[in-house]
Amino acid sequence: MPSRRQTIVLGRLAILVAVVLAWEALSRLGLVRTFWISSPSLIAARFAELAGQGEFWFHVYVTLSEAFSGLVAGGTVGIALGLLVGVSRTAGPILEPFVIALNSLPRVALGPLLVLYVGIGFASKFLLAFSLVVVPVMLNTYEGIRSVDQTLVNVMRTLQATRAQLFFKLLLPNAVPWILSAMRGAVSFAIVGAIVGEFISAQAGIGFLIDEASGSFDTTGIMVPLLVLMALGYALDCAIVAASRRLLRWRTLQLN
Amino acid sequence: MIMQGEYLIGGAASAHPGGGKGRPAIEIDRLHYSARDRHGRDVRILEDLSLTVAEGEFLAIVGPSGCGKSTALNFIAGLAAGHQSGSVRALGRPVQGISPGIGYMFQTHGLLPWRTIAQNVELGLELKGTPPAERAAASARLLRELGLAGFERHYPAELSGGMRQRVSLARTLATDPALLLMDEPFGALDAQTKLLVQDGFVAFWETYRKTVVFVTHDLAEAIFLADRIVVMSARPGRVKAQYAVPFARPRRLAAIRTDQAFSDLWERIWLDLEDEARSSMQGVAHA
Numbered sequence A: 001m002p003s004r005r006q007t008i009v010l011g012r013l014a015i016l017v018a019v020v021l022a023w024e025a026l027s028r029l030g031l032v033r034t035f036w037i038s039s040p041s042l043i044a045a046r047f048a049e050l051a052g053q054g055e056f057w058f059h060v061y062v063t064l065s066e067a068f069s070g071l072v073a074g075g076t077v078g079i080a081l082g083l084l085v086g087v088s089r090t091a092g093p094i095l096e097p098f099v100i101a102l103n104s105l106p107r108v109a110l111g112p113l114l115v116l117y118v119g120i121g122f123a124s125k126f127l128l129a130f131s132l133v134v135v136p137v138m139l140n141t142y143e144g145i146r147s148v149d150q151t152l153v154n155v156m157r158t159l160q161a162t163r164a165q166l167f168f169k170l171l172l173p174n175a176v177p178w179i180l181s182a183m184r185g186a187v188s189f190a191i192v193g194a195i196v197g198e199f200i201s202a203q204a205g206i207g208f209l210i211d212e213a214s215g216s217f218d219t220t221g222i223m224v225p226l227l228v229l230m231a232l233g234y235a236l237d238c239a240i241v242a243a244s245r246r247l248l249r250w251r252t253l254q255l256n
Numbered sequence B: 001m002i003m004q005g006e007y008l009i010g011g012a013a014s015a016h017p018g019g020g021k022g023r024p025a026i027e028i029d030r031l032h033y034s035a036r037d038r039h040g041r042d043v044r045i046l047e048d049l050s051l052t053v054a055e056g057e058f059l060a061i062v063g064p065s066g067c068g069k070s071t072a073l074n075f076i077a078g079l080a081a082g083h084q085s086g087s088v089r090a091l092g093r094p095v096q097g098i099s100p101g102i103g104y105m106f107q108t109h110g111l112l113p114w115r116t117i118a119q120n121v122e123l124g125l126e127l128k129g130t131p132p133a134e135r136a137a138a139s140a141r142l143l144r145e146l147g148l149a150g151f152e153r154h155y156p157a158e159l160s161g162g163m164r165q166r167v168s169l170a171r172t173l174a175t176d177p178a179l180l181l182m183d184e185p186f187g188a189l190d191a192q193t194k195l196l197v198q199d200g201f202v203a204f205w206e207t208y209r210k211t212v213v214f215v216t217h218d219l220a221e222a223i224f225l226a227d228r229i230v231v232m233s234a235r236p237g238r239v240k241a242q243y244a245v246p247f248a249r250p251r252r253l254a255a256i257r258t259d260q261a262f263s264d265l266w267e268r269i270w271l272d273l274e275d276e277a278r279s280s281m282q283g284v285a286h287a
Helices: A004-028 A040-051 A054-087 A091-104 A107-118 A122-146 A150-158 A163-200 A206-215 A219-247 B069-077 B117-121 B123-128 B132-145 B161-174 B191-208 B219-225 B253-257 B260-286
Strands: B024-036 B042-054 B058-062 B085-090 B102-105 B179-183 B211-215 B228-232 B239-244
Touching: A004 A040, A040 A054, A040 A219, A054 A091, A054 A122, A054 A163, A054 A206, A054 A219, A091 A122, A107 A122, A107 A163, A122 A163, A150 A163, A150 B102, A163 A206, A163 A219, A163 B123, A206 A219, B024 B069, B024 B211, B042 B069, B042 B085, B042 B211, B042 B239, B058 B069, B058 B219, B069 B085, B069 B102, B069 B179, B069 B211, B102 B161, B117 B123, B117 B132, B117 B161, B123 B132, B123 B161, B132 B161, B161 B191, B191 B219, B191 B253, B219 B253, B219 B260, B228 B260, B239 B260
Parallel strands: B058 B211, B058 B228, B102 B179, B179 B211
Antiparallel strands: B024 B042, B024 B085, B228 B239
């Protein structure tokens, strides 16, 4: 009898193998034309070819550096603004409608405007990733500050906490779970920002590769960078989850 | 058969301390307080509340839900402000802002979940800037006395409800407050745990004899723990009656619960409380 953990791992492997085999079978048996769906073996062969070339990894590096810098800058500014607005009794209500309006705007649509302002280089992709990341991180951080249990605030007050102590020892640690979950969601936003920026106009990056491949109807050429991107995004997500586990150890402990 | 007035102290407006000794630790004089509800109407919360607590006295306050018991505690602690008239003095000073020297234990444990048990107990000392070695010594001593030795490095999520409440007590005591305010601190515990925690707490209190104001809706708890019991009226809250608790210390729960005087006093207070509880329930129904 396998343990629950083993069942989960086996289940995942089964799904992965089934999808790859079905995909390969569909194209080998000619049920769907390879032109439309490529095939795992074609993708693997192309990846092996591209992986040996520095150029492919340069494009990967360009996209990741755009996404990652947008993530870090957007995260930092978002956390700072969220903390500020959460702590201040007046700044929050004043800024709230603007933040919500900005959040309802489909921010990828800012892309053309950003290209117009800062050109087709790194800056437009960085800013697009930044704009996608900053608002949700800010809203989550704000929520993390506001969600504090009033009893805990009263505990701090009756123990004579200063305002700074209230912030650093209660409000900030209380917001950490919210901040971490926002950063996790922000990873995919940052990648979306970088790729969409490259679609609009670029000279390098994964979005650029995909755009080029689609211009020559090269399905395999579209799918290889997509899958590489998926793998990298997945790895980044795992890293954030592992960091959360460490930082939030106190949440997972239970009485046994 | 209930002996009329056997344990009753004075009238409703009497401000005399029953048990305890020495100068008053708390003096509330004709306190009036009303607050706006969400419809903008004035709701009178406390009306002409007068209460004196002697140094070293254990006072229990019972009353129907929403009668302003917790509000009264908040006024003593300095957490509430904006009363319309009257005065509140604690530890010989008028209360303005958060009063130093007061420990407040809330209905929920209020432990910071990301801090270990020892770090939670040391919180008040840490905020005051006490050196780490001194803090560690204080928390180790308190945790030992409250039967929690060995749990220093655990997190609150790993403890049972009764243990968390004891940690909360340890945190409240760590700063060595002269006055303890306790707002239904054992109210959330299951019946058996509550009896054990009460028994432990009474022994602890009998050792240190700090002034305590203990809000509860559990009459048996009030009788078992306190020197004197104040019954508050339904909102707007004021003192309706006061009772001296006749049991000698040290007290043990098992002995007191079987005493005839315990059930007499219980019934006597319940008669007072019943009317108020009813009118409080009607008040809720009309609101």
